[in-house]
């Protein structure tokens with residue numbers, strides 16, 4: 001098993017120069033040797049800034065607090081975002097569309113009849129069509145569905161217009177074959193799911209039977225309400241997703257995804273009900289989403305690269321999390337996370353990176369900016385001693401390396417005394433951590449504190465609280 005070597009060569013000023021040099025801003029200080037450093041840096045972390053440049057494109061300092069040309073950097077960002085946008089929007093703009101209404105395939109939409117077969121038939125018809133199809137779920141109706149798989153590959157781009165409500169069967173026996181998924185989209189390219197309707201996981205029965213709620217019960221996973229697995233060019237927008245059995249919406253092994261204008265909601269006490277989960281997925285933009293659940297609003301796990309989230313309202317919930325990573329001595333890799341614009345309120349965490357002891361690999365190149373926290377328990381936290389199991393975790397040397405993480409323009413209030421908590425690994429300290437314009441006070445007034453272990457960081461501008 002290839003273990004990461006210690007990256008003693010990476011220290012903060014070096015990193016910042018590297019990032020900036022990757023863009024050749026005319027107004028930024030630029031030296032020949034930086035390019036070499038840049039290449040070494042890419043080799044070191046296996047991250048291609050040219051291929052995944054989005055999160056770095058607004059980096060505005062080069063380690064001495066001077067600003068680069070924000071105008072040109074914004075321009076770079078705009079261009080890249082719009083080309084990404086164009087790439088996946090092409091397919092939704094098509095005139096020769098046919099419409100398939102699920103009601104014409106026998107769906108009742110009365111809230112109690114099982115409409116699973118009608119959906120499956122209508123999907124099969126849609127998927128085999130050689131011209132683009134709009135699959136319509138009617139307004140004002142409620143369709144009861146057992147676990148269902150919408151499989152591709154399909155012959156044409158599809159749009160699933162959900163105007164009404166999809167409601168999950170709450171007979172747990174219905175999930176005997178596959179206990180992990182309710183609605184599963186798999187191996188589909190060019191799919192839009194939209195319509196302003198509701199997807200309701202009807203999760204109460206699952207929550208009651210969770211070992212986190214009833215400690216006498218064994219721990220078992222519950223279904224994810226909506227999963228996209230091995231899909232490309234996906235748009236999911238303008239939907240309400242609520243009361244999931246476990247996670248609400250999960251993107252796994254996908255690429256080129258836009259998720260926007262989603263309202264994700266379940267009770268604060270519902271266990272493990274992550275809002276939007278991203279795993280093994282490349283190039284995903286999550287924007288303008290309002291998420292309040294019993295677990296992470298957004299969780300980003302192993303194998304994800306170039307994940308952007310903007311205009312996120314989160315709470316209640318566990319905040320925006322990277323991880324957990326490295327469980328059971330696994331190797332994990334997450335890079336290129338850019339969160340820009342979030343409002344977290346009453347959450348247990350704000351921005352969290354969590355890794356288990358004993359893992360390997362890295363969590364790197366992340367930027368969290370323009371974030372407002374209100375009464376958040378742990379506003380900024382890196383936890384390399386994460387342990388979510390009934391028995392205590394034993395000490396292990398190895399760790400997932402956390403490096404190159406920027407926190408910029410983050411303000412608000414902390415519910416606890418410790419607003420900034422960096423609990424990094426002793427053998428693999430956190431490297432290249434930047435705090436710039438961070439101002440977190442205690443909710444109700446007074447100063448908060450920072451707790452910092454095994455971290456190499458730099459403060460720029462106003463940073464409060466500061467690591468001792």
Ligand SMILES: *[C@@H]1O[C@H](CO)[C@@H](O)[C@H](O)[C@H]1NC(C)=O
Nearest residue numbers: 027067068069070071072074
């Ligand atoms: C950025 O653009 C604005 C308006 O176009 C201009 O007034 C300003 O001087 C520019 N700033 C820099 C640093 O070039």
Ligand SMILES: *[C@@H]1O[C@H](CO)[C@@H](O)[C@H](O)[C@H]1NC(C)=O
Nearest residue numbers: 117120121122123124125151
């Ligand atoms: C839909 O198509 C899949 C594969 O193409 C097939 O396995 C399944 O039986 C079909 N379902 C129905 C209800 O026709």
Ligand SMILES: *[C@@H]1O[C@H](CO)[C@@H](O)[C@H](O)[C@H]1NC(C)=O
Nearest residue numbers: 090091154155156157189190
């Ligand atoms: C998906 O969209 C791409 C880009 O427009 C196109 O090349 C491809 O043929 C489409 N595939 C399907 C199944 O729609």
Ligand SMILES: *[C@@H]1O[C@H](CO)[C@@H](O)[C@H](O)[C@H]1NC(C)=O
Nearest residue numbers: 208209213214215216217218
């Ligand atoms: C917890 O589960 C046990 C075993 O199924 C059951 O007897 C008990 O009533 C449950 N407790 C609650 C509070 O639901």
Ligand SMILES: *[C@@H]1O[C@H](CO)[C@@H](O)[C@H](O)[C@H]1NC(C)=O
Nearest residue numbers: 280302303304330331332333
């Ligand atoms: C993490 O993702 C990488 C691919 O990016 C994969 O090789 C590795 O097996 C994954 N680890 C776990 C624990 O799933």
Ligand SMILES: *[C@@H]1O[C@H](CO)[C@@H](O)[C@H](O)[C@H]1NC(C)=O
Nearest residue numbers: 313342343344345372373374
């Ligand atoms: C953030 O959310 C809180 C609570 O909903 C609200 O009071 C506050 O105005 C919001 N702040 C911003 C910047 O949207």
Ligand SMILES: *[C@@H]1O[C@H](CO)[C@@H](O)[C@H](O)[C@H]1NC(C)=O
Nearest residue numbers: 342369370371372409410411
């Ligand atoms: C800082 O973030 C807040 C939102 O939290 C935003 O309103 C403000 O414009 C940001 N300031 C700068 C300088 O980007």
Ligand SMILES: *[C@@H]1O[C@H](CO)[C@@H](O)[C@H](O)[C@H]1NC(C)=O
Nearest residue numbers: 417418442446447448449450
């Ligand atoms: C912060 O930490 C210092 C030193 O441990 C302690 O004296 C002080 O009371 C703490 N302040 C808060 C607000 O927790």
